[in-house]
Amino acid sequence: MSAPVRIGIVGTGGIARVHADSIARLGERATIVGAVDVDPERLAAFQTEFGVEAGFASLDELLQHGHPDLVHLCTPPGLHREQALAALAAGVDVLCEKPPALSLAEIDELAAAERASGAHLATVSQHRFGGRATWLRERLADGRLGRPMVAVCNTLWYRPDAYFEVPWRGNWNIEGGGPTMGHGIHQLDTMLSILGPWAEVVAVSARQARPVATEDLSTAIVTFDNGAVATVVNSLLSPRETSYLRFDFEFATVELEHLYGYGDDNWKITPTPGHEAEVEALWAEGPHGNSGHAAQFAAVLDARERGLPLPVDTGAARRTLELIAGIYASSFTGARVASGDIDADSPFYASMEGSGAPWRESFVTAE
Template structure:
């Protein structure tokens, strides 16, 4: 029996939209791009011509009214994610939304409530969960091959200059929701959580060191997990030698991943503890996966779930664990207190906005 081919539309035709279009094109016909949507109709038209999308619209409302679609790829600036995703859910259309899915926990909870009333689903783009090696690591941990997780480090040390933040919606709480914690490091620590599970407590620090933004340009966190593991997390846009590093120290081995914006199977290394050489043999015995941790891997997983009639990954609940960590890091950094999971309730200012009552440097510049 042949698989269905899902009618897909890309909303927002900026830089990341081409990555989504490439993923659709690489799906082997399981998805088809039937429309491109952008408030700049000329840009949408050029994008549609480049990717052979037959129809162009100036708004999501027009698309949903005039074109039957199964899956919307939401590639607009973060400020628009919540209202546009809500419109998709209310129309019964599944939406795959770029990170961050919303600007706040309150917005994400609104979408979760709308999803509970809809036949459609919300999935967030956290493509690093689906890269080569990640599933192998999770399987081996679940099977007990690695022993208990003990210590982890998660580093996203990138470089973004002032010109990068000249784009009006970047570097502001109201339109981007945060700095590198929200917009850059989120991919790495989401992968961290997909391996180590639920975090329990955060002690955070956020600072504005060099960029003229409203948001932080560097943040750090000390994290404990329900498993008892501990981790340190660094998110920076001030680092000329850019790197993305995850290191997991288990009882029986150290597993490391170093890359920049996407990884392959070759970017993982495993160092067994003395007397635990079987771990390396087990890792090497697993089938090697081609490709990298890009959008095609997650889109394939989304289409697999839709084939089965299930909620596609990354689910709203999965995304909420990651977004709650972001809110907790900011809350800890700005209040000086440790923040436990579940402490940021609906009435908290950090549920409504990631900067809560305001960053310490508020009013000292942009």
């Protein structure tokens, strides 16, 4: 058996605990060799809780003295670009919490740094790795459910005003956007991983209630290369919280409803009349299994052992960020946005806010 992969965790807040728990499930395949936090008390508490011997005040110290093979970035989004660049320059693989970058310009910079270093960058997109999501991608590939026609992708969550007292939340420059970027990204990414490339989006965003610079609601209609059409809602205003994906094929409807993670029981399939027997037989085949960080981490280690790019790779992450940029661009300009429209000449290439949210002036005045 090969030596355990040496992992460094950067940032020791709530999501870092999910990472540490998930790494522990990998057994002897991986070990945490160091943790980083600017808050000494938080760092010490994390070290005690998870038995991490080495603590560092900076990523540079971890890279120099901890000798990690792989770093997990569990910091606020505004730090991801700088930290990923530092790790890649040191030849260390990176697994970054979403979003890996705040703009298409940043993700392109990271892709260039990845190519130059020979190290790999991957984004945490744990909902891709549940068994039924894999099953559904296989059905798109083999066509046994027929043509995909209609989809629904809803992230209906609730965050009160107090949630945004953390300075980086609701801020374009640090979080990169509102629920479209920071919350709905997981459902959007899962939808794209199943339905494939998107062709065009038309969207509306609003700041309905929350004291933020970003949106607290967005809606979109997305057309895919394969002809499917999806409706999308991203909200932080919804007291009955749910994460919901629905795919209507020629021969069945497949639905997923959960909140922050799913198992087999969260999926449902409804055959088209006359296709019950073959659809039920397909459904019984599997694969099965829960989504979650542990499932993706295992896939990351598998890829490292085989010398392959880490899942979810930079190209896949960029496709999701491009759709998010398209939603903002359509929302703020009123135009239909096609895939490929947002290039270096577009204001939405360097920032998801682009030309400016319609409520920007009123927010600045209120501040």
